[in-house]
Amino acid sequence: MAIKIAVMNQKGGVGKSSVVHCLTDKLRGKGRVLVLDLDQQNNQQTLLNMRDNVSKEASAAGILMNGFDPKKCIIPVSKNVDLIHSGGRTIENFDRFSKDDSEKISTQLKRAMHDIENEYDFILMDSSPTMTLIHQNIVCYADFLLIPCDMDILSFSATRSIMHFIGALNSKVPWSKAEILGILPVRYDKRRNVDDLVMTDLLSLEENELLGGAKVFSPISDSANMKTTQVRRKFISEAFPKSRISDDFDRVVSQILEEIPKRTPKVPGAVLAKGEARAWN
Ligand SMILES: Nc1ncnc2c1ncn2[C@@H]1O[C@H](COP(=O)(O)OP(=O)(O)OP(=O)(O)O)[C@@H](O)[C@H]1O
Ligand SMILES: [Mg+2]
Numbered sequence: 001m002a003i004k005i006a007v008m009n010q011k012g013g014v015g016k017s018s019v020v021h022c023l024t025d026k027l028r029g030k031g032r033v034l035v036l037d038l039d040q041q042n043n044q045q046t047l048l049n050m051r052d053n054v055s056k057e058a059s060a061a062g063i064l065m066n067g068f069d070p071k072k073c074i075i076p077v078s079k080n081v082d083l084i085h086s087g088g089r090t091i092e093n094f095d096r097f098s099k100d101d102s103e104k105i106s107t108q109l110k111r112a113m114h115d116i117e118n119e120y121d122f123i124l125m126d127s128s129p130t131m132t133l134i135h136q137n138i139v140c141y142a143d144f145l146l147i148p149c150d151m152d153i154l155s156f157s158a159t160r161s162i163m164h165f166i167g168a169l170n171s172k173v174p175w176s177k178a179e180i181l182g183i184l185p186v187r188y189d190k191r192r193n194v195d196d197l198v199m200t201d202l203l204s205l206e207e208n209e210l211l212g213g214a215k216v217f218s219p220i221s222d223s224a225n226m227k228t229t230q231v232r233r234k235f236i237s238e239a240f241p242k243s244r245i246s247d248d249f250d251r252v253v254s255q256i257l258e259e260i261p262k263r264t265p266k267v268p269g270a271v272l273a274k275g276e277a278r279a280w281n
Pocket of ligand 1 (some may be wrong): 230
């Protein structure tokens with residue numbers, strides 16, 4: 001069974017899609033990765049350079065709303081990397097036309113994806129900068145949530161809000177299984193005083209019980225290489241293998257893979273057992 005990690009923050013532009021793309025890069029050497037884009041902006045399709053000859057219907061939107069078989073929505077990208085694109089703006093209709101947030105609606109993604117989980121080691125989900133029924137589905141499906149936070153007070157505030165949102169879901173919604181894996185500071189520059197102030201505030205959140213023992217991972221640098229990599233439609237380890245930002249993601253992936261097995265109470269045994277048998281520990 002795959003380890004399912006959703007990258008979420010309702011604040012726009014904090015680096016969610018870039019983080020998903022770089023984690024895909026760093027995890028593809030450790031196992032099979034499925035990138036599941038649940039954001040109408042469909043950025044993973046662009047970042048993975050998969051815009052041509054792609055069926056609009058065979059998408060996350062099709063899976064959620066039209067009962068499409070996820071196996072038929074898979075786009076092979078490269079060795080160990082597959083994509084299910086979001087379907088663009090049509091995915092918003094799931095939120096618009098769903099009548100309630102019942103268990104049936106909130107676990108639609110989980111039920112639909114069940115059959116293909118065994119084919120992957122990691123499922124990485126990108127999400128939109130809002131909080132909708134799609135996010136409720138993500139929270140019911142993902143094993144872990146990773147929250148990227150940019151180096152400013154508004155991103156910090158959004159990070160706190162998402163912790164409250166997850167806390168409220170966990171206490172009110174019995175079928176929610178959300179667990180915050182950690183906060184990932186992004187676009188960090190140690191030369192900027194404000195970045196250290198935000199980092200101090202972020203680290204203080206580790207004491208907050210809403211974080212449930214999750215940690216603040218080591219920061220990802222503010223780097224022009226990120227944008228250049230994306231324009232070239234490459235992975236960071238292809239475009240800038242010896243860069244600071246590539247090293248940052250290596251470090252964070254090691255921390256993530258160390259962290260996951262520690263989460264024994266909520267992680268299904270099967271995930272741990274299989275994970276331990278693999279080389280990523
Ligand atoms: N570490 C970084 N250094 C420099 N630029 C970055 C970094 N991470 C992301 N960016 C840039 O910041 C911008 C926003 O990033 P991204 O689109 O990944 O954010 P997002 O949270 O997915 O946005 P949205 O909320 O619209 O989905 C992009 O131009 C991206 O190239
Ligand atoms: Mg995005």
